[in-house]
Amino acid sequence: MERTILHIDMNAFFAAVEQQSNPALRGRPVAVIGSRQRTIILTASYEARAYGIKTGMMLHEARQKCPDLILVPANNRLYTHVSSGIIRLMQDYTPQVEVFSIDEAFLDVTGSLNVFTSAERIAYLIKSRIKARFGLTCSVGIAPNKLLAKLASEMKKPDGLTRIAADDVARVLENLPVGELCGIGRRTQEKLARLGVHTCGELGRFPVAVLRAHFGVVGERLALMGRGIDGSPVLSPEQEPEVKTVGHGMTLERDISSREEIARFLLQLAEMVGRRARRYGVSGQTVTLTLRYADFSTFSRQRVQPQQIWRSEEIYHAALQILDSLLLAQPVRLLGVRLSQLQPRERQIPLFDEERRRESLTAALDGVNERYGEFSVMPASLLPLKGKGSHVISPAWRPEGIRNVKVS
DNA sequence: TCTGGGGTCCTAGGACCC
DNA sequence: TCTGGGGTCCTAGGACCC
Numbered sequence: 001m002e003r004t005i006l007h008i009d010m011n012a013f014f015a016a017v018e019q020q021s022n023p024a025l026r027g028r029p030v031a032v033i034g035s036r037q038r039t040i041i042l043t044a045s046y047e048a049r050a051y052g053i054k055t056g057m058m059l060h061e062a063r064q065k066c067p068d069l070i071l072v073p074a075n076n077r078l079y080t081h082v083s084s085g086i087i088r089l090m091q092d093y094t095p096q097v098e099v100f101s102i103d104e105a106f107l108d109v110t111g112s113l114n115v116f117t118s119a120e121r122i123a124y125l126i127k128s129r130i131k132a133r134f135g136l137t138c139s140v141g142i143a144p145n146k147l148l149a150k151l152a153s154e155m156k157k158p159d160g161l162t163r164i165a166a167d168d169v170a171r172v173l174e175n176l177p178v179g180e181l182c183g184i185g186r187r188t189q190e191k192l193a194r195l196g197v198h199t200c201g202e203l204g205r206f207p208v209a210v211l212r213a214h215f216g217v218v219g220e221r222l223a224l225m226g227r228g229i230d231g232s233p234v235l236s237p238e239q240e241p242e243v244k245t246v247g248h249g250m251t252l253e254r255d256i257s258s259r260e261e262i263a264r265f266l267l268q269l270a271e272m273v274g275r276r277a278r279r280y281g282v283s284g285q286t287v288t289l290t291l292r293y294a295d296f297s298t299f300s301r302q303r304v305q306p307q308q309i310w311r312s313e314e315i316y317h318a319a320l321q322i323l324d325s326l327l328l329a330q331p332v333r334l335l336g337v338r339l340s341q342l343q344p345r346e347r348q349i350p351l352f353d354e355e356r357r358r359e360s361l362t363a364a365l366d367g368v369n370e371r372y373g374e375f376s377v378m379p380a381s382l383l384p385l386k387g388k389g390s391h392v393i394s395p396a397w398r399p400e401g402i403r404n405v406k407v408s
Numbered sequence: 409t410c411t412g413g414g415g416t417c418c419t420a421g422g423a424c425c426c
Numbered sequence: 427t428c429t430g431g432g433g434t435c436c437t438a439g440g441a442c443c444c
Binding site for chain 3: 055100101102103104182183184185186187188218286298299300301302303304
């Protein structure tokens, strides 16, 4: 059956939210940046984009291009809050809303067309309500599948509404560079170019066997993408696969070498990972330590633990063990800790007083931190870091309460 | 003031087992 | 006096997305 899919992409989301919450920023070149020392441009307002300011740009480069650029540290709580409101609004038009990121969503409105007349009508209603309630614009793509809906939403920004009709797909794709498709990044684009494939039209006609030989299972999907075929369903939060890993990483404000100093950051990261794992109600059996050296070379080492773990101290000790198995070649600029092989955590009554005491202490600390924000309460060894880790933001973060987390 | 952070999926090689 | 072979787990790295 023919589906009708919407992709909704908030325009310059973080920057637009800041301009809404602070009128002094409206109409001006604004860039949202991370709240730490070493950071990049996360989002630029359209006024800033006119100067060539882009996501991922370094600050000194951005200031060269636009000396009047206003830099605003990211306010993750605010963006998450606004995002949640927008998602709920979309859910008035179909339960099939897939939260793709904090500022993007797919809607399968196939079953809602009778009620709301047309996909364009739904898009119009959503756009005008988001504008009225939040003062924000978005670009909407309408198409028979997610791949094409996402492509369509990219076609007009800001405040766009673009439909790719089923009988127009071949024409749209014929001369479209393959890199425009979601899922074909720089590397794949380069590899395809070496095979003489530059446009989606060429990709669609290219022999699948050759694609398979060069790209493995991805080759099959590439062939379909070239023809605009994508059968993947829109997954509501309840249908989304469960989280598979939980991790945190941070670029340090300066490169460090001493084990003691590194260990202190690992404790902080392990605490963040542990608390999130506990909030999700999961334990994990593999701990991965990631390091980035001063020269930006990055590597990771992982270790399977004898049992499932969830306490911050356990995660910390595992990370520390890995660290101690390494000979550091350079000062470290980034540290990351990740917990994987996750399972729903079984809560059994602890056998021993000591363990029972520790469990209730952990739960109490988690409770305070949930309510008052990261690191309201923390082990004394972290005290000098207070506040430093509390405003990490990431576009990939799911809005509060939107992420499917099945608590056992 | 040199380059963020959180994820998913795939690959490839080695260990180990039957 | 080798050159089986499949399955699973583990590890490291890379591509991609926002």
